[in-house]
Amino acid sequence: MPLRYHPSMEHAEPDENATFEEMADTLRSISKKTLADGGHGLRSVHAKSQGLLKGELSVLPQLPEALAQGIFSEPRTMDVVMRLSTTPGDLLDDKVSTPRGMGVKVLDVQGERLPGAHAERTQDLVMINGPAFGTSNAKAFLKNLKLLAPTTDKAEGLKKALSAVLRGLEKVVEAAGGESGTLKSLGGHPLTHILGEIFYTQVPVLYGPYIAKFQLVPVSPNLLALKGEVLDLHEHPNGIRDAVVAFFDQNDAEWELRVQLCTDLPSMPIEDAAVRWPEEKSPFIAVARLHVPRQIAWSDSESPRQEDRLFFNPWHCIAAHRPVGSIMRARKVAYDASAKFRAAANLVDISETTA
Numbered sequence: 129m130p131l132r133y134h135p136s137m138e139h140a141e142p143d144e145n146a147t148f149e150e151m152a153d154t155l156r157s158i159s160k161k162t163l164a165d166g167g168h169g170l171r172s173v174h175a176k177s178q179g180l181l182k183g184e185l186s187v188l189p190q191l192p193e194a195l196a197q198g199i200f201s202e203p204r205t206m207d208v209v210m211r212l213s214t215t216p217g218d219l220l221d222d223k224v225s226t227p228r229g230m231g232v233k234v235l236d237v238q239g240e241r242l243p244g245a246h247a248e249r250t251q252d253l254v255m256i257n258g259p260a261f262g263t264s265n266a267k268a269f270l271k272n273l274k275l276l277a278p279t280t281d282k283a284e285g286l287k288k289a290l291s292a293v294l295r296g297l298e299k300v301v302e303a304a305g306g307e308s309g310t311l312k313s314l315g316g317h318p319l320t321h322i323l324g325e326i327f328y329t330q331v332p333v334l335y336g337p338y339i340a341k342f343q344l345v346p347v348s349p350n351l352l353a354l355k356g357e358v359l360d361l362h363e364h365p366n367g368i369r370d371a372v373v374a375f376f377d378q379n380d381a382e383w384e385l386r387v388q389l390c391t392d393l394p395s396m397p398i399e400d401a402a403v404r405w406p407e408e409k410s411p412f413i414a415v416a417r418l419h420v421p422r423q424i425a426w427s428d429s430e431s432p433r434q435e436d437r438l439f440f441n442p443w444h445c446i447a448a449h450r451p452v453g454s455i456m457r458a459r460k461v462a463y464d465a466s467a468k469f470r471a472a473a474n475l476v477d478i479s480e481t482t483a
């Protein structure tokens with residue numbers, strides 16, 4: 129049985145707003161550095177786009193009550209815009225191999241908005257290709273961020289060399305049956321094709337009266353064939369994006385959007401983002417299909433301008449899918465600060481994309 133959300137399940141730390149502000153400042157220092165070096169306002173993290181896509185999300189018919197919630201309450205097809213990315217705040221050679229990100233913006237959704245957000249019309253799902261976040265809460269994340277921020281735009285050659293070493297270490301960890309989020313986030317991610325990956329929201333949102341995490345899973349055979357495929361990135365600094373472009377030049381693709389409901393708070397915590405919710409206790413269950421047709425996934429002349437105007441944020445949501453937990457509360461401050469910075473730097477309007 130899914131647990132019903134109650135405000136007592138969330139525990140804000142007394143000084144957490146100060147942590148969030150410090151985090152936003154540290155993130156801004158990354159964007160300031162990349163602006164000074166490259167003359168363009170970039171996202172503080174996930175700066176490098178690995179493709180921009182349009183598609184359609186279709187809610188499955190006859191979902192049971194527990195799953196027929198929020199934007200999934202009736203079988204509807206909605207347009208989506210997607211941005212694929214890699215995590216650093218600077219634009220690096222893809223051989224500095226880091227986790228992969230995917231933003232899915234569902235357009236023109238129905239449902240009550242959060243207070244002060246009545247003009248918004250989208251539901252954003254902001255995901256990474258790993259099942260849990262690297263740190264438990266905002267304070268722990270800030271500590272890591274402060275170590276990482278000063279390396280922005282420094283010595284790409286060194287980062288490539290370090291990435292190769294870390295990938296080697298990650299292979300050793302994986303051969304022993306493990307996986308290290310830290311090694312991957314520092315550049316030790318295997319050189320895999322981004323379209324073969326499973327993406328996760330990692331941290332929870334409300335799901336009507338319940339609480340849930342999402343997963344986006346490749347289901348069409350052409351995507352499944354890319355699982356674990358290693359890209360040849362030798363002298364190919366944008367090899368990940370080029371592989372996405374080559375794929376969508378020839379193929380349509382299909383993903384399944386799945387939901388994992390919280391059924392047990394001790395093993396499926398809201399405030400500890402580093403805990404992977406056990407699938408034995410609550411499996412991911414399909415609620416929608418995402419169809420992405422053949423298209424041009426990146427154009428050097430058009431896409432940079434388009435992605436400057438795009439702003440993915442888990443707080444772009446209907447009230448029935450409000451984000452919950454420390455990391456989510458931190459993201460509210462951090463994403464707005466980053467988006468405001470790049471909007472001002474690039475002289476663009478980042479009001480929500482609805483068309």
Ligand code: HEM
Pocket residue numbers: 151155170171172173174211212213229230231254255256261266269328329330331438439440455456458459462463466467470
């Ligand atoms: C405290 C934790 C986190 C902080 C401070 C943070 C911060 C940020 C910031 C500042 C941006 C750029 C916003 C913009 O200018 O548009 C961003 C983008 C992004 N974040 Fe996070 N993030 C956090 C956690 C997460 C988690 C848990 C996920 C997913 C599981 C995630 C996935 C992404 C993705 C995919 C993007 C790129 C969105 C796009 O393509 O525009 N982040 N994050």
